[in-house]
Amino acid sequence: MESLTPRSTTPTEDPPRAAAPGEPTESSPALDNTKVHVNDGTAIPAEEKKKNKNKKRKPAAKKRGTGFEEYYCDPPMTPAEYMEERQVLYPPHRPFIERIVECIQRFRARRRLDSYRNDLFSKYLMLGGIDATARQFQGTDKITDDVLADADKSAVREMTAEDVIQRGVGGNTNPRFFNPNDAEHWSVDFTGVAAGFLDSSEHIPSLMGRNEADIRKAAEVVSSFLRYVDMHDVCPEYADDIKRARKVCDFAVEETPILNKLSQLLPGHFNTSLRVLFVKDDADNEVFCVQDDQVPDVKQAKVSHATTMSIVVPEQVQNTSASAVISTSTVIGTKEQTYEVRAITLPTETQRAMYKAVNRHLSGQGSIPEIQPCGTINTRPIIIRDGWDNSATATIPLEEDVDTQFILEEDILKLLRIGMKLRLRVCTLSTGLKFIQHVRQVLPTFYVFLPQELMLDFKAPVENDRPAKSIHDIGSDGDDECAED
Template sequence: MPKYRGTGFEEFYADPPMTPDEAKEERENIYSPMIPFPERIEACIQRFRARRRITGADATKDFNYYLFLGGVDTNPRMFGGNLESELKDMTPEERRTATATDTIYSSGGGSKFYNADDAEGWDVDFAGIVAGFCSAYLPSMTNWDYARMGKAIGIVENFLTYVLQHDVCPEYEDDVKEAVGVCHRANVELPVAHQALLHLPGPFNRALSQLFCEGQDWEESDPDSVVTLGVTVKMLMDGASDEAIVAKVDGLVNKTAKLIETEDCGMEVVAIHRATGISRQIAQTWTVQDRKIGALGRLDMKPYVIEDGHDRGDDAEGGGGGDSGEVTTFLVDDDALRRLQVGFKLQLRVGRLDNGMSFIQQVDAVHVEWYTFLPQSLMAHYKEPVANDRPAPTVASPGDGTDAMDKSDVALSDD
């Protein structure tokens, strides 16, 4: 009989049924409510690792980082090697514990991980950890590799399902189920956010940047640059009857409008007004250099501070921005609007004209509505400070101070 039993992540995989003794062992000794939660979840992670085969360096790295965001140390234990002869004499449970690398510290462990003796600032938040992992980590670390992102999300969802099936922490059951829901949303909305990033700022806003922003490097062969010639036509949109918009359009057509400032900022989508059927029909009747000109819609956004670990001072007060921010309306190609959702967060550069019109010069990032920044991510490369007898840098020795010591020793010896 073949010994290969799969990875545990196959589509229709199901854990084998437990014996009555195994079920009793889990219920009374491993996941008993009388046992502190950190000990239960540590045992759960170790047993999950033993029952699943996470294949591939990227998949292992991603799952380890998910656990790290939750305060779990996944680094191999120092001097934790075991001889094969020693493992043979152990029970399966003892062998699992001896070879496990996932640790939740009850004491010690430093500042990088959760420590039960110093738990201030830590909360049990399954949904929050998954949201931060999927929205902030996966897009940047996978470079929007859909296959890798899907596999990482699948592993996390499989783990959460394992937590529910084995009744590891019934007191947090609703939170775990919410985290599973975040996984489902991530599979759908992360690719949508990426497609929005690829289609923004769109030909129309690029044309405005070319008209009003100096120092733009535009290739003459760039097909989007022909949109500049069709600015007037593109304004024949569903908002053309709006006198305020018409006045701003006149400034663009007559080139009387002037750029007064550009600003790098974060904004949140509050409303999306897609182009109407009439505006699409008008746009389809016009071509510039044999190129169709798409219809325009309106995008309403308000200021939003996208947390990323940088100290923004007073700008970060009031959370992400709340409802106090003034709403700004942008004219955006309908092809890009259909890829946006209300609540999406954009990190962008905005140009403002003296006629009151604003346009999107460039978009650096598009985040989903439930984007979550986890401060624990700042500890990824943290190392505990250690005592150092080396002298501090000085004016005479800006390196590490050792040169100054050498010179003083020479001076003393000369005397």
């Protein structure tokens, strides 16, 4: 029987084994995935090295939403958050001022407002009487660590907030903004503030003009805030007012391109033709609307006048010729007035057919362009407030408070909306016909002027004990200017 001897424990290198057909040899380092030798002589398993590489890679940063995406909605609230809002933050018994300030601060925390949107939102709040001006020494870096350690998120947000309603305590009051101790001159009006901020004549257009993208972004900021107020039930007593304010935001986006187009088309070819025929001195440097079309010559103006008058208002030219009307008519009055659109009447199918027949006849002549079908609008004189002293006391005489009709082309009538305001220079002919000489301004349906607009740049006077300079002070402080009597 063969004796058994113990195997030596000394590590020895196994003899090389012949590789099977198609099997890589052990001497090939590129195919050896069991060990990898580094410069220091240590061996690191390849699998472990692969894991270390994966650990070093940092995941790509997730792109956070701003809260203003088209289909963005707030995440659902937990039961605890819901009860906190109903019982602590926005209960009905809590004063409205405290609720709305809490809501504004939380809205800013929930939305990623870039510098542009942040500036728009601050101006919107300031127009509503809320102090949103930047304050010095009010940031987390100015608060000590022990205070931050004992304060929760709500307390820190309140300490660093820039949106406040002044209480007027200790003389800390600013006449530019709302003061609860002087509330008889203020009222809660979400619709009015949204309209005053977004209308295409006062606040936003004075900052950025009638740029449709900018108006859309401003309306987006206001609408998002109003939706937040409505969703969290901050002030249910003003729920209907908030819904109307959100509609104003929609109107602003819808009407801005319409106003831009109307400013190019008004007063239309027919009214321009009457201006050519009846207004001799037409020097005016304050025209707001500039037409795309060229001013017609006298021949074109006569054809446009005769065609439209005989089709739209035939009662004014019956039993007489168009040339006789032109020769006998004169301008008997000119007036600057603002009108509100009350009714719009498009041309009928019969009238369109008559215009088509006239254009077919004129097409043979070649020199006269095609005449567009015309309809009418009924307007009413109104007074709009604009901050000037004369608008505060202006009234409309009783004899002038009647409907006024104007003739306009169909493409203009399709753009106009009932409720739009038109600041016009109107001429009255001896026949009683009124036509538009110039258009000063086109205002949206939701136009409103807020007195707070006048206070945004107000600076309270400061007492100065220094006496005024006199003729004897010349040269005493290095001033070489000479006084003139």
